[in-house]
Amino acid sequence: MSYFTALGKTIGSIWGVALYLFFASAGASSLSHDSLALYLAQNKQISHYLARAVATYPHDPQAFTEGLIYKNGFLYESTGLYGESSLRKIDLTTGEIVHLVRVEDRYFAEGLTLVDSVLIQLTWKSKAALLYQVDTLQLEKILYYPYEGWGITYDGSHLIVSDGSHLLRFLNPGDFSLIRELPVSSGGVSIDQLNELEYINGRIYANVWHSDVIVIVDSHSGEVAGWIDLAPLEEKRTTREDVPNGIAYDAEEDRLFVTGKRWSCIYEIQLVEVNEYN
Numbered sequence: 001m002s003y004f005t006a007l008g009k010t011i012g013s014i015w016g017v018a019l020y021l022f023f024a025s026a027g028a029s030s031l032s033h034d035s036l037a038l039y040l041a042q043n044k045q046i047s048h049y050l051a052r053a054v055a056t057y058p059h060d061p062q063a064f065t066e067g068l069i070y071k072n073g074f075l076y077e078s079t080g081l082y083g084e085s086s087l088r089k090i091d092l093t094t095g096e097i098v099h100l101v102r103v104e105d106r107y108f109a110e111g112l113t114l115v116d117s118v119l120i121q122l123t124w125k126s127k128a129a130l131l132y133q134v135d136t137l138q139l140e141k142i143l144y145y146p147y148e149g150w151g152i153t154y155d156g157s158h159l160i161v162s163d164g165s166h167l168l169r170f171l172n173p174g175d176f177s178l179i180r181e182l183p184v185s186s187g188g189v190s191i192d193q194l195n196e197l198e199y200i201n202g203r204i205y206a207n208v209w210h211s212d213v214i215v216i217v218d219s220h221s222g223e224v225a226g227w228i229d230l231a232p233l234e235e236k237r238t239t240r241e242d243v244p245n246g247i248a249y250d251a252e253e254d255r256l257f258v259t260g261k262r263w264s265c266i267y268e269i270q271l272v273e274v275n276e277y278n
């Protein structure tokens with residue numbers, strides 16, 4: 001380790017401790033987006049990964065991505081905004097939208113998940129979840145729930161939903177009744193603005209809105225077990241809203257996909273753990 005590397009690490013450690021003490025003493029419930037990655041990077045107890053693109057696939061650059069899942073060679077995507085919301089079935093390899101269902105103009109579509117043969121699409125402020133048959137994308141039912149809808153995923157037993165706060169809620173998939181709440185934190189500091197979700201092998205991957213961070217959350221404790229920095233991906237934002245907001249997982253081939261709002265690519269990524277001495 002060079003002198004400057006050592007000096008940098010020392011300054012970094014002091015800064016990390018100072019950040020922690022500041023937020024702890026202020027009783028702040030969360031970190032600003034700019035300081036989130038800095039704060040997480042100081043915690044050597046949690047895994048820090050950089051996203052490395054191993055494949056890229058086309059993505060509609062007009063798609064305001066709010067939810068993304070993978071099933072049998074296809075991606076299913078929910079796009080947002082009033083008057084532009086949609087549900088899409090996309091051929092992963094070609095990027096071709098093989099089926100697009102427009103969502104009523106009164107809804108701002110949000111997260112998307114699959115429970116057995118039913119796609120569940122949240123809406124932002126309407127408190128309505130739209131249920132479709134996955135084979136036909138036929139809208140079959142609307143369920144109502146009392147929260148803002150942001151992200152949604154499924155752990156095989158329960159829905160897990162976010163509402164932009166630090167709370168994840170586990171819901172009964174049949175009637176959306178509340179099973180339990182899971183506050184998400186790291187080192188005593190709440191991590192809020194949790195958005196798009198994906199449940200992978202016992203952990204909940206969550207995009208933190210307006211950041212390049214995906215936090216990997218222990219689904220029992222709510223503690224952040226690791227985090228992914230998406231900044232190395234080539235996609236460049238053109239506006240503040242063109243943020244990462246799509247996580248999909250192919251369990252059969254262990255492939256992880258990410259994209260973002262109005263991104264022109266979907267990335268298959270590998271997670272490269274940051275070595276302290278690199």
Ligand SMILES: [Ca+2]
Pocket residue numbers: 067068069112152153196197198246247248
């Ligand atoms: Ca997802």
